[in-house]
Amino acid sequence: MPGRISLAAVLASFVLAGPAAAPYSDAQRSYPTILAAYRHQDIGGLDRIAEMSGDEIAGAVRNLLEAAPTPGSESIDTLRAAAMLHTDVALWLAKQQEVTNAHHHVLAAARLVDEADTRTGGRSDFGRRWYAIASRHFHAAGLAAWSAELQTRARQRSTPSPTEAWARGAFDQGLRFEMRAATAGPLTRFGDKGRFHGVDVIALQWLDSAAGKYQEALKAHRSLTEAALHLGRVRFLQGRFREAGAPLEQAMAAAEPRTRYLARLFLGALAERQDRFAEAESHYRAALASYRWGQSGALALAQVLDRTGRQADARAIMARHLADSRGLVVEPLWTYLLTPAEDDGRMLHELRAEIWQ
Amino acid sequence: MTRILIVLLALAVSAAQDAPRFRAGVEVVRVDVLVTDGNRPIGGLTAADFDLRDSGTPQRIQAVTTGDVPVSMLLALDTSTSVKGSLLSRLKEASNAALDALGPADRAALLTFSSPVTLAADWAPPSPSMREAIADVQAGGSTALFDAAFTALLHRDTVPGNRSLVVLFSDGADTVSWLPSHAVLDQANRTDAVVYSVVLEGAGRETTLQYRSGIQLRDVPDRPVFEAAPFARELAEATGGSILVAEGGERLRETFAQIVTEFHSRYVLTYTPEGASDPGWHPIEVKVKNRRARIVARRGYTK
Numbered sequence: 001m002p003g004r005i006s007l008a009a010v011l012a013s014f015v016l017a018g019p020a021a022a023p024y025s026d027a028q029r030s031y032p033t034i035l036a037a038y039r040h041q042d043i044g045g046l047d048r049i050a051e052m053s054g055d056e057i058a059g060a061v062r063n064l065l066e067a068a069p070t071p072g073s074e075s076i077d078t079l080r081a082a083a084m085l086h087t088d089v090a091l092w093l094a095k096q097q098e099v100t101n102a103h104h105h106v107l108a109a110a111r112l113v114d115e116a117d118t119r120t121g122g123r124s125d126f127g128r129r130w131y132a133i134a135s136r137h138f139h140a141a142g143l144a145a146w147s148a149e150l151q152t153r154a155r156q157r158s159t160p161s162p163t164e165a166w167a168r169g170a171f172d173q174g175l176r177f178e179m180r181a182a183t184a185g186p187l188t189r190f191g192d193k194g195r196f197h198g199v200d201v202i203a204l205q206w207l208d209s210a211a212g213k214y215q216e217a218l219k220a221h222r223s224l225t226e227a228a229l230h231l232g233r234v235r236f237l238q239g240r241f242r243e244a245g246a247p248l249e250q251a252m253a254a255a256e257p258r259t260r261y262l263a264r265l266f267l268g269a270l271a272e273r274q275d276r277f278a279e280a281e282s283h284y285r286a287a288l289a290s291y292r293w294g295q296s297g298a299l300a301l302a303q304v305l306d307r308t309g310r311q312a313d314a315r316a317i318m319a320r321h322l323a324d325s326r327g328l329v330v331e332p333l334w335t336y337l338l339t340p341a342e343d344d345g346r347m348l349h350e351l352r353a354e355i356w357q
Numbered sequence: 358m359t360r361i362l363i364v365l366l367a368l369a370v371s372a373a374q375d376a377p378r379f380r381a382g383v384e385v386v387r388v389d390v391l392v393t394d395g396n397r398p399i400g401g402l403t404a405a406d407f408d409l410r411d412s413g414t415p416q417r418i419q420a421v422t423t424g425d426v427p428v429s430m431l432l433a434l435d436t437s438t439s440v441k442g443s444l445l446s447r448l449k450e451a452s453n454a455a456l457d458a459l460g461p462a463d464r465a466a467l468l469t470f471s472s473p474v475t476l477a478a479d480w481a482p483p484s485p486s487m488r489e490a491i492a493d494v495q496a497g498g499s500t501a502l503f504d505a506a507f508t509a510l511l512h513r514d515t516v517p518g519n520r521s522l523v524v525l526f527s528d529g530a531d532t533v534s535w536l537p538s539h540a541v542l543d544q545a546n547r548t549d550a551v552v553y554s555v556v557l558e559g560a561g562r563e564t565t566l567q568y569r570s571g572i573q574l575r576d577v578p579d580r581p582v583f584e585a586a587p588f589a590r591e592l593a594e595a596t597g598g599s600i601l602v603a604e605g606g607e608r609l610r611e612t613f614a615q616i617v618t619e620f621h622s623r624y625v626l627t628y629t630p631e632g633a634s635d636p637g638w639h640p641i642e643v644k645v646k647n648r649r650a651r652i653v654a655r656r657g658y659t660k
Contacts, residue, residue: 295473295474295501295504295535296504296535299504299507299508299535299536300535300536302507302511303507303536303540303544306511306544306547307540307543307544311511311547314511315511315512315513318508318511318512319512322474322475322476322508322512323476325473325475326475326476329472329473329474329475331472331473333535334472334533
């Protein structure tokens with residue numbers, strides 16, 4: 001379109017630079033084809049999606065829903081991938097002030113997220129995060145009404161029980177305390193017994209407060225795996241290793257890939273800290289199996305291989321990571337202490353990575 | 358048991374002097390050494406001019422090679438947000454200057470890092486595509502200095518026999534790495550790469566806790582989680598390299614070219630350890646006999 005910035009170029013501000021993909025001819029370009037390419041990080045066809053009318057969008061989504069077999073994890077991923085595709089298009093159009101067209105894509109994305117959740121038998125973490133993160137980005141794009149609409153829709157689709165709501169509130173407070181610990185000042189020293197020396201007392205106090213909140217959250221809602229993840233991590237940082245393992249193992253079984261990845265990463269660090277290198281290696285490999293784009297997972301595995309005398313294996317791990325990622329690094333550790341309301345695009349990028357092939 | 362500097366000798370060690378042939382499977386150690394008088398490299402030295410000790414035991418130097426051994430140079434460049442603008446332009450010019458200073462048999466690779474660590478150009482002789490990769494570098498994000506240094510030391514060239522040079526540039530402190538600095542320093546003791554660190558003046562920022570792994574290496578039980586000593590200097594000194602401070606980035610081009618030129622003037626001393634076969638840390642001491650000279654070499658290696 002004359003005078004318009006290339007959609008692909010603008011989406012580069014949301015998507016880290018990725019590998020060049022084979023071009024598709026016009027004849028080949030169709031919604032399923034564009035979607036499949038999108039799942040391989042090829043955003044070249046999104047211009048065409050952006051040009052679709054409301055009726056065309058509705059028709060394409062309807063066709064996708066009918067074609068996607070139920071049940072099946074692949075159909076869930078396909079629907080979520082389509083949701084992310086429409087989210088990206090909606091955000092780009094919103095930035096171009098093309099409000100009406102963008103709104104069609106927002107509604108399409110929400111419908112796809114809801115349908116994916118229906119097919120999994122209930123609310124999913126992906127759905128919860130999508131609503132929170134998308135809402136934040138639409139608000140940042142100056143579309144407060146849409147943001148509010150998504151928040152209303154989120155409340156309508158799932159109303160948490162009072163205990164769930166209370167647990168999440170406690171978790172959020174714990175997150176605030178853990179962030180205060182992280183920025184209070186350096187923890188200066190690990191001693192032989194894993195205890196801190198000359199430590200920043202304020203940081204330790206905040207960690208203690210954070211742990212307390214996470215424990216409260218888990219007491220109210222035992223399956224809040226995020227709280228388990230954070231509790232385990234905090235205990236590890238406090239040097240209370242025996243108390244770190246159990247909550248991290250609980251988080252290891254979480255449904256969402258990013259929580260599983262982080263749990264394995266932290267369990268690996270815990271094992272490595274105690275010289276259980278084989279166990280650490282096993283955890284790091286499992287972390288990468290959960291989340292192959294994770295830079296820290298690759299580094300952690302390479303480092304433990306290198307320090308145990310397997311330099312060639314370590315090199316191979318990093319070489320593969322460097323070749324596979326090519327700048328498309330998605331690292332949940334970098335958003336570990338963020339909430340969706342604070343997302344600068346990295347949490348949105350994590351959602352994309354969960355539907356990549 | 359960790360071994361470094363093992364050269365399985367199916368190849369001859371080329372040199373200005375006649376090179377001895379070694380039995381295949383013999384473990385040898387290569388030590389990259391800079392010898393200067395003031396700021397001027399001293400040339401023309403032979404094995405007889407050096408006194409080398411491994412764990413305090415004098416060693417017989419079997420070969421001394423100089424600039425005719427090809428170099429594999431990895432440029433590891435900080436491309437965090439603070440590098441944007443004129444500094445990034447100077448960094449690109451400096452990188453090209455480093456490529457220009459390489460010899461015809463030398464090879465190069467380009468690693469960039471902000472939060473992600475990216476292999477912008479893999480090992481190859483300097484080529485137009487590598488210069489395009491330099492031109493395409495963009496800046497933005499945090500600084501995963503330790504993760505990048507680890508990757509740079511690990512991603513060495515697979516061409517056997519080449520000398521490994523890492524030019525590590527950063528304008529600040531680490532802010533987002535998973536690996537602690539001492540993990541990288543520990544790894545450096547297991548490689549024979551030489552690191553030249555190029556830093557800008559100015560205080561580093563303290564890093565926060567949230568990204569750090571929390572692993573601890575037994576060799577350094579009281580190592581601080583956050584380093585007070587500058588990492589870039591420690592890494593350079595541990596590997597027998599140097600640290601250069603490029604004031605405001607004005608002289609980056611000359612600095613990078615100087616690094617490559619100086620590296621070509623270094624000696625590579627090769628020996629088979631005698632009386633120093635125990636596993637663990639092996640301190641190395643190198644001196645030049647009968648004359649005053651400044652020696653820069655790695656502190657030792659881990660076996």
